[in-house]
Amino acid sequence: MQAGGLPDTNQVSTDPLRNEVPVTALGEASVETPTRAQALLRKIEPYLYLLPALLLVGGLLLYSVAHTLAISFTDWDLITPPRFVGLQNYIDAVRDPTFTRSFTNTLVWTGGSLLLPVGGGLLLAVVLERIPGQRVLKTLIYLPAILSTTVVAAIWSYVYTNNGVLNETLRWAGLDALARPWLVFAPTNTLAMIVASSWRALGPSMVLFLVGLQTIPPELIEAAKIDGAGERILFWRIKLPLLRPITAVVVIMSVIGSFMTFDLVWVMTQGGPGRSSETLAVTMYRQAFIMWRMGYAGAVAVILSAIVIVFSISYLRATLKRSAL
Amino acid sequence: MKRYSNAFWPLLVALLLVPALLMGGSIAAQDDPVVIDWANDAAWHEAGQDAVGEASLGVTGIGVNTVIFTSTDTYQAAVRGALPTDDAFPLFDWWFGYRMKDLVDAGLLADVTDIWQGHIDKGEYPASMMGSFGFDGRAYGLPKMINYWVVFYNKHVFAENGLEVPTTWDELMAVAEALKSNGVTPFGLDVVGCRWCSFIWFEEMMVRVDPALYQSVMSGETAYNDPQVVAIMEQWRDLLDAGYFSQPGDFSDNWEAPFVNGDFGMYLIGDWWTGSLERAGFVAGEDYGVFVMPGITEAGNRSLIIEGRPLLIAANSPQLDVALEFADYFMSVEAQTVWAETSDINSPNLLAPEETRPGHLVDLANAVANGEYELYTRYWEATPPQIVEQVVDLLGQFVLDPAALQTVLDGAEQIAQDYWASAGGE
Incomplete structure (x- = not known):
């Protein structure tokens, strides 16, 4: 910039952060235009930084949501133009006994996911916090989390075969009556898959609870102990209430995850036998990519999303309200 | 900056x-x-x-x-x-x-x-x-x-049990009975790891008894719960009840290992399974062979699923x-x-x-080229997928609970009727 012999003020005009002082040294007419450009640039600049993220979110997320909503009101098989059918897909879904069964199975998944990974994760975190050798145990419990769902499903498919590890162990322990074909009959197949899923999900929720426990000020615990609080009172009256924010995160993640349960079921049973272990996400996938009923699948997706959104908002509101009290 | x-x-x-x-x-x-x-x-x-x-x-x-x-x-x-x-x-x-x-x-x-x-x-x-x-x-x-859909048989299992390749339905049943009494499951069948596999024996029993009836059901002219179909399914149910099939949940989606290990003696599947067995180290002619399932009736003897x-x-x-x-x-x-x-x-x-x-x-x-067989399209493609995709789930239920035969066939017919009605009977 200096090479052209221009005064410093011109150099400054290209830099929006250094334009205050020199402007006064120039005539108003010559300065007004670059100043406006600078001001405009300054206004736009932050949005330009946001633009890539906005395009990504808008293009990949919002467009998909709008598109799914739109096709849920149509009959569309991908090869012929979509035909508007109003609410028919929603009516078909609600009347379909398989949808009802998938919905029930999804609720079982949600309950199971709250009980095992969330409840179990909390229990492990509280217990492991105080015992020797906790590092090794924590690592062992977390280890399955690094496996992909497909690998987990493949491992547990073998575990659950009639002559698999589980049945053989039960027979070895003299518990023959408990040995059974785990993935064959409902609701055992769904419960068995929840256990397989929890094996992987337990570690991450335990870690989150451990982080939560570490944020509790030790003086609070000490004060309670001085007041004569035992372990049970410490847990129910001090630790659990103070863990509320982290519990909210774990619960929300777990519930959303269980409503989206697809891959594990798809690999282990494909929702069968006889659609007995189908979840809503599997129903959605089957309708879209096996039956080519994109509209019906879109309706299931919208219903699924609505349930998750309503639950998340209600739960967060209730939790945050209690936290604020 | x-x-x-x-x-x-x-x-x-x-x-x-x-x-x-x-x-x-x-x-x-x-x-x-x-x-x-x-x-x-x-x-x-x-x-x-x-x-x-x-x-x-x-x-x-x-x-x-x-x-x-x-x-x-x-x-x-x-x-x-x-x-x-x-x-x-x-x-x-x-x-x-x-x-x-x-x-x-x-x-x-x-x-x-x-x-x-x-x-x-x-x-x-x-x-x-x-x-x-x-x-x-x-x-x-x-x-x-x-x-073509054929029966793969484990040659070692057959040899150990002194069995020959059956050429009639009665011989096939005798082979199945001999294997069962010697503690070997005669036929492998999996409807848990393999959802669609439930149609394999449905179509096979149909074409081994009455191939024309099979085609008629596929085109929607005959009902799934027609008495003739029920009678054929009852024959399959008898085989299930006789314990001729592997139990649901016996193996995951890997069928090669139990066949190679001799857990079951025969497996009815497309001849493309040859490649999977080769990859599992099982050699055609030495370790296993194939035969076309004998007919239950004369018409069924000339049928072959393609x-x-x-x-x-x-x-x-x-x-x-x-x-x-x-x-x-x-x-x-x-x-x-x-x-x-x-x-x-x-x-x-x-x-x-x-x-x-x-x-x-x-x-x-060569036999196909010489016209020795009538070719019948596999169930998966022989009737509209909107019917197939639902009926295979029902047939899976039948394998798990053979007593539910009539309920399953009534359900299948309802699905077929709904489809043909909405498709304008095309």
């Missing part, structure tokens, strides 16, 4: 220019020899497709670019989504029978009847085969792979003419020989050298 601002705009311009330059590159590449995309979801076809493409380049000047999808569902969605547009894959594999009917009805497939006729006239293909690849006398697919994987041509592809020219070459003896040699797939071209066929399937191929 100043240096960053200066770098921002050139970087943005560069980012915008890169795709433009790449597009320019692909346009320039159009001067190269004609290459067409050939999509499928079977990675094990890749070597064969590439070899045929190479051979074709020398003869027709048309090469192929194999596009492999690793997931069948993704593949189907991508192909269907592109078919109505000019982005459609010019060549792609599909499923025959009713699985390609909606594509035909939507006018998305090129008519290849003339190509078929030319090769039938040369004696390369049986005329009856063309019917499985189209509708109303017109063909819309070419035979990339033809498979499964075809058609090569389809997209009507909307800008490379339609090139694709048709390549398809004609693909049907030829020369291309089929290359295809059979490089893909381990049995060529349906009757004039393809015998040495290209797997030894244990030569007799079967």
Whole structure:
């Protein structure tokens, strides 16, 4: 910039952060235009930084949501133009006994996911916090989390075969009556898959609870102990209430995850036998990519999303309200 | 900050220019020899497709670019989504029978009847085969792979139990009884790890008793709960009750290991299972053999279930003419020989050298060529997928609970009726 012999003020005009002082040294007419450009640039600049993220979110997320909503009101098989059918897909879904069964199975998944990974994760975190050798145990419990769902499903498919590890162990322990074909009959197949899923999900929720426990000020615990609080009172009256924010995160993640349960079921049973272990996400996938009923699948997706959104908002509101009290 | 601002705009311009330059590159590449995309979801076809493409380049000047999808569902969605547009894959594999009917009805497939006729006239293909690849006398697919459904038997298991290959239904039952009493499960069947496998014995029992009835049920003329169908299903139920099948949950989705280990003696499946057994180290002729299931009636003795994987041509592809020219070459003896040699797939071209066929399937191929069998389309493709996809789940329930036979057939009939009513009885 200096090479052209221009005064410093011109150099400054290209830099929006250094334009205050020199402007006064120039005539108003010559300065007004670059100043406006600078001001405009300054206004736009932050949005330009946001633009890539906005395009990504808008293009990949919002467009998909709008598109799914739109096709849920149509009959569309991908090869012929979509035909508007109003609410028919929603009516078909609600009347379909398989949808009802998938919905029930999804609720079982949600309950199971709250009980095992969330409840179990909390229990492990509280217990492991105080015992020797906790590092090794924590690592062992977390280890399955690094496996992909497909690998987990493949491992547990073998575990659950009639002559698999589980049945053989039960027979070895003299518990023959408990040995059974785990993935064959409902609701055992769904419960068995929840256990397989929890094996992987337990570690991450335990870690989150451990982080939560570490944020509790030790003086609070000490004060309670001085007041004569035992372990049970410490847990129910001090630790659990103070863990509320982290519990909210774990619960929300777990519930959303269980409503989206697809891959594990798809690999282990494909929702069968006889659609007995189908979840809503599997129903959605089957309708879209096996039956080519994109509209019906879109309706299931919208219903699924609505349930998750309503639950998340209600739960967060209730939790945050209690936290604020 | 100043240096960053200066770098921002050139970087943005560069980012915008890169795709433009790449597009320019692909346009320039159009001067190269004609290459067409050939999509499928079977990675094990890749070597064969590439070899045929190479051979074709020398003869027709048309090469192929194999596009492999690793997931069948993704593949189907991508192909269907592109078919109505000019982005459609010019060549792609599909499923025959009713699985390609909606594509035909939507006018998305090129008519290849003339190509078929030319090769039938040369004696390369049986005329009856063309019917499985189209509708109303017109063909819309070419035979990339033809498979017959046979019983695989473990030779070691048969030898240890002093058994011979059965040639009648009674002999088959005697073999099953002998295996069972010696502690070997006669037949493998899995409806837990394999959802669709429930139709295998349904279709087989139907064509072994009354193939005409099977076709009538497939076309919606006879009900699933017709007394004749119920009677056939009761025979299957008797076999289930007799303990001739592996128990649900006995094995996960790996069928090779229990067969190789001799956990069950026989497995009814498409002859494409040969490749899986070879990969498992089981050698045809030494470790296992195949036989066509004997008929329960005389008509059932001549039945054979056929499964075809058609090569389809997209009507909307800008490379339609090139694709048709390549398809004609693909049907030829020369291309089929290359295809059979490089893909381990049995060529349906009757004039393809015998040495290209797997030894244990030569007799079967010759018997089909000599007209010894009537071919019946596999259940998966013989009736509309909207029916199949629901009925296989019901048949799975029947395998788990044979007592539910009537409920299952009533449910299947309801599904079929709903479909045929909504489809206008097409």
